[in-house]
Amino acid sequence: QHHIDPPSLVEDLGDDQLLRRRLDDAKLDLWARGISPNLDEIVRFGNNLQDQVNGMETWQSQVAKQGPIRKARYASYHHNKKTKPRQKQKQQLANKNDMMLSWISMLHGGGDNVISSSSTAAAMKTKIQQLTQHYGSAFAQAIEQNQQEHDQDCQESCRYFYCAPASSLSPNNNNKTTQDQTLEDLIGTNRTTIRSYSMGAVPPEDFADEFGFPLDLIKVTQGQPLFSRDEAKHVIDMAESEGLSSNEYVSGKYKLGGDWLTKLPQTRQWFNEKLEKTMFPLLSFLFPEIVSHPSMLRAHSVSLLKYNASHPRTDVHIDNGILAMTLAMTPQDEYQGGGTFFEHFAVTSSNSHDDTTSMDSTILPMDVGHATLRPGSVRHGGQRVTRGTRYILGAFLLIEDRVEHVRRLKNRGSDLRSAGNLDAAAQHFEWALALNPRCTTCLKDWAEILHKQQRYEEAEAKIRQALELLEYKDSDALFTLGMLLSEQGKDQECMDAYRQSLALNSEDAELLYNLGVKIGEQPNNGDRIEEILMYKRCIELDPIGFGGAWLNLGTILAEDGNLDDAETMFIKALGSSKPLEVKPKAMINLALIYHNKVGQAFQQQDIDAAKAAVLQAASYLDSAKPLLDQVSSFESGMQQYQSQYNTLRLACHRNLGQIYAGTGDLALCEEEFRRATDAFPTEIQAWQMLGRVLEIQGKKEAMQDVISKIQQLQSIKGGRF
Template identity: 35%
Template sequence: RRCAMLTSAALLIGALHVVAGGRQARAPLGGFWQRSAGHSRGLEFRGGGSEQDRVDAECAENEREHESECASTDYFTFASATAAVEALAAVEALAVEFDSADLSGTNVSLPDFAEALPRRVARTRAALFPRDECAHVVEAAERHFAARGGGWTSLSSGRFSIAGDWIKNIPEVHAWFDEQLEKKLLPILHGLFPDFGHVEDLVVHSAYLFKYTPEQGERTDIHTDSGCLSFTIALNPSNEYEGGGTWFEDLDVEENSNLVGSEGQMLMDCGHVAFRPGGVRHQGFRVSRGHRYVIGGFIMHKGKTEHVRRFMGRSTSLAQQGRHADAETVLRRTLALNPTFDGAYTLLADCLTKQGNEAEAKDVLRQLVKLNPKHAEGLYSLAVLEKQGGNSEAALRLYDQLLGIDPYDSEAYFNMGEIYGAQGDPRREITMYEQCLRCNPNKDRRAKAYGNMGVAFGDLGQFDQECEMYRRAIELEPNMLSAWYSYGAALATKGRYEEAIEKFKHILAHISPSDMRTYQAMYRASMLLQKRRQEEQRAEEAGEETW
């Protein structure tokens, strides 16, 4: 972004730009299903053989991976049909009741086995686990992390890091979890989704214990889970935190007021459990106060390989290796298998963009938002490409459409602010950055929003507000060169040369720009202002006018 500066100084050093902040293309790799990418050996696609031969080879690879993961699970699974029948009878005697919601109001299908997995979410009407039992699990986790030192570890969820760990790594919690898989969780899953298979065929792909805190910041990306089925266990009372909860795409708020809060997030108190297919799109809301403890479990079927999900994981692995053409090939095969699963489209568009084919990437994203008009990631990615292609009005319309789905997307507000700034509309620009900040984005984006707001206030001639924004940016990011520079430039325009020189010298002394031209610019700016100050002092002593 442009920065205000004395005309004479600008001639020497030009205008530095505030770093835009935010990603230029939202990473489309969100969701816990990514984990399967780590197991892929990555097939080679170059060479002979028919297309069907290559597809058959990949499917065989999927089946080998699936068989290996099921055989090596770290969690309880029924060893015999007899034991499973006994567990089913015990759970039936519990007479667990559920509140459920239909999620089928869309043209989009689940990635795999859509015919056997109805799109719905079911939450226990009463607590499945007693409050003291949940408290024991939380205390065991806290003791585990206190004993190992260094506090809670972090797990990646799309763009975000959440405090937590694999349940298999927390011995006391692992033992409790295995017991509950046998006595309650797996039998209940079978009862809710009986067409998916026998209970003894269910096996845990992965399981996590999360600790959501205000420090996480924003809501998670809208994503899908790994595994065909998923469940979530709430481990602490809702009066211990504010915020939190899970939003599900296509969950009607008015029809399900007994299940959801005012913003559409599913409400769960201590000991409640929610069950659903892993392929339904959902989003975790931020916790604004306190801590929220949750267990997430992700389930596979021993005899059913999730080919679409594994193709997705393989394409992600290839893209991360820079093999975008090979990743594109796998994604096109994925769409041939299931053209109504929307998850493959954003990945394919990203691969095409990386290969310089933005026009086709936009076509793919348009197909996606036609299939699923609520697909926030698709709308965002298409808006970014329109913005980069100079079609700002189209980008603004897409961001508006996105914010109608997710009104807390800080990146969308930030990018709209950039567009309005480029259009010379500082008032709208400021409004967008204020909305971005309302979403509680990460520290880096907050700092950049404040920095750009400073420039916009400068354009409006509001010097005090301009300087306040730079101070806030620097408070968040003490080494933010552009904020120091813009602050110094603003002070210089008001003749506050001593203060301006201090800002430029601070850059030279503490930030040390790696770009030599930038370093030289800072030095020249300091020297120019010192020279001007000296000339003005001499002119005042001689009674002459200053230049």
């Protein structure tokens, strides 16, 4: 009956034909949202086609911003594609046409394309049955466990957070359904509107069809706030008086301030009222296909986060719930930086927020009293706050009648992985992917397991699959890809992946460090300037986490002959948060610098300076020794440092002995060389030094002992070869 144009045809369309298609497209979208523009209305936009297209598209985007399609739905379309970033433009065009064609089939009565929630539920049931046949009872048990965990989580939620009384669900209850109400009915103001943003290339992990992906599913309130600046201030004051600031969380690489609402009862009371009166009705209004009634919503993992200088940001992450919301609790004029960060905004031109005054297109603008409501699986983060304090209230949500099998299987996989049960973990990711082949977090977690098992090629395949789905907009996946390529010796590709990752998230200290090291490993030391820049950016972000960056900077400077600056770098490295890995190396490097100064002082015949430098070098070496003894020599590069230690320490004994001899203090000289033979009893050189000072002093008997010791050592050494 109808066919879908292959993408190549799209490009060949003439201008007029393309405009006509866009006009139809806008018409169909409006129609799907319950508006049927007639010819008069279209002509009002102008006499030529271009003006009509512009007018219709503006109208359509305004309507679209109010929420997802409510009166009708179109078939989910699956872009089964291998998108390369540069092909994106063409692909988007093709996808638009796919959608249009499926709507045409609806217009012609193609009712089987319309998704009803009962038909998707039935489809899910069938899929689970099929997968049970394929995977066996272990799969069925895992599904059963999902249901149990879901029920428990919902019950637990109701212990702390607002849950509608059971009666609100009764069929006799004559309330209008949310779908029939306007935003004004729901939240009591006609001055609040909704703005929608794309959630990127990857659909929600669960219930993507019901959500209506690829519609713009990140919803932000605009205009009249949901609560006032004063109300927000009151809540923050209350939370602070309840001890908000005594807690701290860890979010990936960062520490986060704030606390759970379960621990802040008064703040929770305020929040619960907001849930009942505003947020649950609003969520049901905005996501009617998935939230059949406000009473179905459950809140869990609700926290009030506090960003400031000591707790500036979160990692990029996904939230653990089918839906998530963020309430802005601080006026934008009270802090700098901050905001919710979305990596996929960076290059997506199709986002509807081009006209904002925000400098950074990856940050979603949201002032106090406003809310962001979105599928939980969208990647996002709390942007670094550079001045002042910013509070937000974040909540993960569940829906009573919707068990998220993909998310739950994946989470259990992650737990199994943490517990070291890698095979069972991989099994869970396989199951989750069987339910949703576009679960990118499943692919990423699985890749990390394969990485740990040193199955680099398989891991690379999985991570690339995830990256294709993400249109390469995931800094963490690109980072993992870089590491996998590095393991396989593909250095150029590795550096490309790291650089792409950096373009998305310039604030990843580990990434900056790894890229710097990789550049430094290249023949002729790679691009020194880029390498140095990476280390500098790394230590700016994290001055103690990456002592290796200070070490490498120091080494580069020392190689350039700039020993004073090199020394400063090595001293900084001593402050590393990983003392065993970094400190002994820093100390040995510092000893090397001082050893060098000894040589210079000798040349200038400045004996006092030479002595001071030797003592300093020796002191660094003596502090390094117990640390060196603790680290395994298998640790990368450690063996080299251990032999450096021996050479340098012996040299210090020799230099100090010579200085004493030079000032005529032979007793002190002998004492120093005896220390050398005590510390290095198998080093012939040490005995030879001692022998010489004994000879000068005419201590014949003692010298005889030393000579026989040397002969003994020489015979052992000789016998070995």
